Amino acid sequence: MVETSSDTKRPTKSARTRKRILDAAAAEFRQAGYNARLVDIAERAGIQAGSLYYHFASREELVAEILQLGLATAFAQVRQAVEELDGSDIESDPRRRLETAIRAHTMAVLEQSDYASAQAKIVGQVPPDIAKAHKADQRSYGAYWNDLLETAATAGVLRADLDLFAARMLAFGAMNWTTEWFDPSRRLSADQIADTAVMMIMSGLAK
Amino acid sequence: MVETSSDTKRPTKSARTRKRILDAAAAEFRQAGYNARLVDIAERAGIQAGSLYYHFASREELVAEILQLGLATAFAQVRQAVEELDGSDIESDPRRRLETAIRAHTMAVLEQSDYASAQAKIVGQVPPDIAKAHKADQRSYGAYWNDLLETAATAGVLRADLDLFAARMLAFGAMNWTTEWFDPSRRLSADQIADTAVMMIMSGLAK
DNA sequence: GTCTATATGCAGATAGAC
DNA sequence: GTCTATCTGCATATAGAC
Numbered sequence: 001m002v003e004t005s006s007d008t009k010r011p012t013k014s015a016r017t018r019k020r021i022l023d024a025a026a027a028e029f030r031q032a033g034y035n036a037r038l039v040d041i042a043e044r045a046g047i048q049a050g051s052l053y054y055h056f057a058s059r060e061e062l063v064a065e066i067l068q069l070g071l072a073t074a075f076a077q078v079r080q081a082v083e084e085l086d087g088s089d090i091e092s093d094p095r096r097r098l099e100t101a102i103r104a105h106t107m108a109v110l111e112q113s114d115y116a117s118a119q120a121k122i123v124g125q126v127p128p129d130i131a132k133a134h135k136a137d138q139r140s141y142g143a144y145w146n147d148l149l150e151t152a153a154t155a156g157v158l159r160a161d162l163d164l165f166a167a168r169m170l171a172f173g174a175m176n177w178t179t180e181w182f183d184p185s186r187r188l189s190a191d192q193i194a195d196t197a198v199m200m201i202m203s204g205l206a207k
Numbered sequence: 208m209v210e211t212s213s214d215t216k217r218p219t220k221s222a223r224t225r226k227r228i229l230d231a232a233a234a235e236f237r238q239a240g241y242n243a244r245l246v247d248i249a250e251r252a253g254i255q256a257g258s259l260y261y262h263f264a265s266r267e268e269l270v271a272e273i274l275q276l277g278l279a280t281a282f283a284q285v286r287q288a289v290e291e292l293d294g295s296d297i298e299s300d301p302r303r304r305l306e307t308a309i310r311a312h313t314m315a316v317l318e319q320s321d322y323a324s325a326q327a328k329i330v331g332q333v334p335p336d337i338a339k340a341h342k343a344d345q346r347s348y349g350a351y352w353n354d355l356l357e358t359a360a361t362a363g364v365l366r367a368d369l370d371l372f373a374a375r376m377l378a379f380g381a382m383n384w385t386t387e388w389f390d391p392s393r394r395l396s397a398d399q400i401a402d403t404a405v406m407m408i409m410s411g412l413a414k
Numbered sequence: 415g416t417c418t419a420t421a422t423g424c425a426g427a428t429a430g431a432c
Numbered sequence: 433g434t435c436t437a438t439c440t441g442c443a444t445a446t447a448g449a450c
Binding site: 033034035095098121123124125149152156157158159160162163165166167169170171172173174175176177178179180181188192193196197199200201202203204205206207 | 240241242302305328330331332356359363364365366367369370372373374376377378379380381382383384385386387388395399400403404406407408409410411412413414
């Protein structure tokens with residue numbers, strides 16, 4: 001049997017380059033939106049544009065993978081934050097779990113991950129085929145949030161007349177739209193924005 | 208002096224075609240996002256793609272005008288709704304004024320106007336030059352909202368520790384993002400969504 | 415695996431007839 | 433004013449050398 005690099009712990013050169021391309025693509029999509037060009041992605045990854053096609057069959061394939069990884073990243077960070085909270089409490093408070101999820105998602109999108117940020121930014125811009133393929137991932141993340149909300153509703157923490165789907169989508173809008181206006185060089189930190197998001201979504205702007 | 212059509216009340220043929228193009232562009236951008244093609248816009252307007260250039264110098268010029276008209280439309284509808292409220296009350300309640308503005312903006316974006324909807328959908332996707340030119344319009348609409356918020360804050364209606372800029376941007380996110388998920392053929396009406404938006408932004412999801 | 419060079423396709427834009 | 437025909441430029445994609 002030939003000694004291949006899969007026998008070692010180290011990822012293959014191909015896998016490492018592929019990762020560099022994905023990182024570069026996430027950064028470019030985050031910054032420039034869906035119309036980011038392959039030449040710019042390639043340059044950021046330190047290769048020529050043509051070389052991308054050794055790793056990805058098409059631009060669409062690359063976009064699809066960024067969307068998937070972006071959602072997976074946000075999901076993982078939110079779930080981890082909520083589970084850490086559960087670990088610290090015997091009784092997990094459904095309201096605090098929701099607040100924790102809101103803060104974690106907002107932070108993921110604002111500064112934790114170019115992938116999560118890119119997903120939030122371009123998900124509304126991708127062509128129908130890619131959007132359709134992405135729907136399954138969205139449903140699974142949405143189901144997780146729906147669970148957080150339903151548990152809170154059942155516990156009597158949320159207002160009774162609330163439509164949970166509308167509430168969830170409005171909350172996502174507030175959180176994901178931060179990618180459009182957050183500016184790290186300005187007055188407001190990501191943490192402050194996340195705090196304000198938690199406050200508005202859960203308690204509203206009014207006293 | 209030659210009799211020109213500007214002497215009559217009726218808009219010139221050119222003005223009417225131009226309007227048809229703008230209407231078509233608003234509808235296409237709303238539906239397909241920034242990458243909507245000129246051929247599709249032209250087809251919807253009932254002309255050939257080349258004929259667009261008699262009315263607009265470039266695609267960018269058309270996009271810029273849609274953005275401007277979209278924001279102006281939302282602004283006008285919000286202002287009108289707030290002023291009607293003021294007329295019905297001797298004392299205008301700053302909280303109800305805010306609620307009215309939220310409902311009006313959400314309705315403008317959801318079903319009152321393809322222009323307002325298109326603006327909300329593509330404003331985050333346009334290239335830097337167009338975005339920069341649009342900034343002035345955004346500032347003026349933003350100033351109006353800031354005024355609504357500051358008046359409410361001064362009256363003690365809002366929570367004391369609130370950052371009004373963050374609050375405004377989060378609220379816009381919740382409202383504008385509805386363009387991504389609203390589906391007229393589904394369960395939730397635009398009115399129900401607007402109601403939920405008012406509730407979440409002003410009072411929060413929690414009891 | 416990545417390079418250079420090139421092909422392909424498409425959307426925006428222009429020219430001139432009508 | 434709008435049409436048809438055509439040009440141009442650019443981004444994606446391919447081919448073959450290394």
